[in-house]
Amino acid sequence: MAEPSKQEKTAVVDDGIDVGVSRLTEEKIQSVINSVIDNETGVRLKTYVETCIHCGLCSEACHYYLSHDKDPHYSPVGKVKQTIWEMIRKKGRVSPEFIRQAAIIAHTQCNLCKRCAQYCPFGIDIAYMMSIVRRIIHRLGVTPLYIQDTAHSHSVTMNQMWVKGDEWPDTLQWQEEEAQAEIPDLRIPLEKEGADIMYSVIAPEPKFQAQLLYQAAVIMHVAGVDWTMPASVGWDNSDMAMYTGDNEIMGRIKRAHFETAERLKVKKIVMGECGHAFRSVYDMGNRWLGWSMPPFTIVHAIEFYYDLIKAGRIQIARKFKPPVTLHDPCNVVRGAGLGEKARYVAHALCETVIEMYPNREHNYCCCAGGGVINTGPPFKMARVEGNRVKAEQLFETKTKGAEVLIAPCHNCHSGLEDIVHHYEIGLEIKFFSDIIYEVMEKPA
Amino acid sequence: MHSFYNFVSGPLAWIAFLLFIGGSIFRIGRMLVLVAQKEPFIFTYMSWRYSFRSILHWIVPFATVNWRRQPVLTVVTFAFHLCLLAVPVFLLAHAVLWEDSFGIRWWSLPDTLADTLTVIVILGAVFFLVRRITRPEVRFVTSASDYVILAIVSAPFITGFLAYHQWFAYPLMMGLHVLAGDIMLAAIPFTRLSHMIFSPFTRAYMGSEFGKVRHARDW
Structure with missing residues (x-):
């Protein structure tokens, strides 16, 4: 079993974070943290923190955790422990260096995809707690530069x-x-x-x-x-x-x-x-x-x-031939239940649809969403290496014959491009509209 | 020894029950007041249907993806929690106390069965302890309080088991058993044992958000 205290030190330079941290004082940190917690949060944060039984059952929900050989620093609750728990426990008395690490964790090691909410027996909303951390980071002026x-x-x-x-x-x-x-x-x-x-x-x-x-x-x-x-x-x-x-x-x-x-x-x-x-x-x-x-x-x-x-308002002239697989974006599938409709569209447009597993609400995140891709080049490898499990999932689907990956979300699309490229998976990535445009009947 | 037993099963037991019931009501009341004061939108999103849909999935073993992913833990945690609730309420010796103290009569467990259920609770606690120490993702988020609440919960069962079998000084063990039970009851609303009180609410809220807004399953 992995040692719990192994985490590669991030030597990332981000001007937003670094310059922001250099301007911090302990007093400012304390007043901002307490102001956010007292004035902008309420019963949810309090109840989540007091109810969490520290069981770690959320861990395997997280693609970062799975991709980092189950390093507990990357488990959802591990990230909560390293950020908001400490802020609450110390009543805001944390160091600028702590804030630096919290900014990196909340902004580049969590996509707010809420998969962990489906794995916590109590339904604790860890993504919400990460959003609170980002709010604190924002009010401290330590947000990563690109985003x-x-x-x-x-x-x-x-x-x-x-x-x-x-x-x-x-x-x-x-x-x-x-x-x-x-x-x-x-x-x-x-x-x-x-x-x-x-x-x-x-x-x-x-x-x-x-x-x-x-x-x-x-x-x-x-x-x-x-x-x-x-x-x-x-x-x-x-x-x-x-x-x-x-x-x-x-x-x-x-x-x-x-x-x-x-x-x-x-x-x-x-x-x-x-x-x-x-x-x-x-x-x-x-x-x-x-x-x-x-x-x-x-x-x-x-x-x-x-x-x-x-409704038959667009007709398919000839179905898309290469076998496709479908990526379920968190925000519209876990966030709006469009998984079955996406499948209907995929099957209507394409001859062969090969499912990836897990899928639908349980699909692995693209690791680009939640603003992570928007933190830009300094953190590109953090999200590519942080999603090895996605590469494995895609590769497995490719071995079943998939040649094209449909990603009906911009962030997923761009993030998956990087993953497919880095891990040399060899899938072509398309939007639904690319395929519709290609196969629909158009006026001659 | 008699006076110790009389104290823990008399005044202290009353205090424990008061703290348990009063504390639980206070914590739930405070939670609801906080919702009304700071996050009243939560009421807007709550749905009975989706609350129970979510709760039902999570209180049935293997009805959720994560329960199925963790078969051993699922069996242990369900057995542990069921026995943990059943033994104190339905043990014959307790049923006698319920009737003597409050005039409440109900069904009771045969002693041998109750003894087995007690052993299940103790073994469950050992499992959780070992899991906490050996699993990196659990150890990483473990604090001293996690061991304390595990001790608080297992103590009444360990002492009860020893008292029932009369392996050590019975009167002392009996007194310690009642004391441990008092401590557990009183601790529920004021430690993270309060997940007993709050988890239905957190589950219901997440279930409502997933059902009503997200149109997705949260299990």
Whole structure:
């Protein structure tokens, strides 16, 4: 059995963390920790801490723990012990070095995927406790640089990627023109008041994945959907502020999103294949704004495609030939129960679907979500090496014949790219929309 | 010795029951007040249906993925907790006390069966102790209080077992047994033994979030 005190020392340099820590004093740390715990938490944190029986049954839920040869530092409760337990036990009297380690643990060793909540016999929400740690880290100004930059972008531009006001409609127009070469009467309707659907995406789509906008426009056109996109801010549904514990900015950007849908008088919001954005719009941001459930019907792309295919509004010309496997993103499968609909779509589009195990709510995380990929290059290897178990799961699925991996979530997609590349698994990764665009019947 | 026994089974037992019942009510009441004061949204998301769906899965052995992944632990923990509850309540000697003290009559366990159940509790405690020491992921999060609560829980059973078999000084063992029982009762609301009180609530809340909002299984 592994020795409990073995953890490779992280020699990571992150300017957000390092500069932030250099400015800390013990007094400031204490006052911030106690302020967060006294004013921003309540019965949940208290009950979770007092009820946890230290049984360690959450351990095997965590891909970091499994990938690090069961090193207990990486178990969910182990991470709680190294962060919030100590902060509470010492009443906030912890050192700057402790805060540095807490920032690394909470931001780069936990994806907030909540798989552990399914393994704890008491249903203790460990991801919530990690979010509290991130909130403390945020208020101490020690958030990792790259994700903090993203939160700054949200604050300044109301989108995640510093997309400027004119770049957004410009990109849509560009993709509209591109698509018109294929379907001459295709439009990307901007600011169409009273449309059925507002389609919202995350800022990486216009920034460097514009073909996804093209594909979405083709799908909308062929299915005859009455849709629109806003020309103003509010088009971006992403939310890294949610993951840095910057709840105030989370609230601002979600409000802009909902108010844009309200201004356009649409019936519902359909969003692209993104998981964290769904979590923000459907579960987190709305609560911060005081809506127990979102003020609009929120339809994730998986459900949207399911509806379109089921209703026969898009027809499959010829099914996708290479065998595929399906990755269940935490935020829409564990977070919204879309696992069966994702399977319906996959089977409707593809000739062969090979399941990976575990799957559905019990799927292993991509290790990119929860803002971890957004902590950028300094922590890339932390998430790739921290998810060896995913590589093993994918490799096993590949040996059963899978050639293509469908990942209907942006973070999963990017994170799995890194894993597939690093471990040389040799799977091609696609979104549902890539495959739909390829196999659907389009006007000649 | 008689006065010691009379003290632990008289005034001290009353205090223990008061602390157990009063403490439990206080802790639950305080929890509900805290919900109302600071996180009233929790009530919004609670659902009876999904609460019981979740609780039912977790109180049935092997009904959850994690119980199935840990077959030995599952058998031990269910046996341990069932016997832990059954023996104090249904032991014949206790049933006599229930009737003498409170006039409550109910079904009681045959002595040999109760003896076996007691041994199961003790062996279960040994299993948990060994697990805590040998499993790295458990040892890493273990604090002194974990050993203390294990001792608090096993003491009434060990002393009860010894007293029943009269292997050592019976009157002393009997007194220690009652004292250990008093300590356990009183400790439940004020130590992490309070998972007895709180776990149905934490489970119900997570079950409600998973059922009502996430439309997913939490087992």
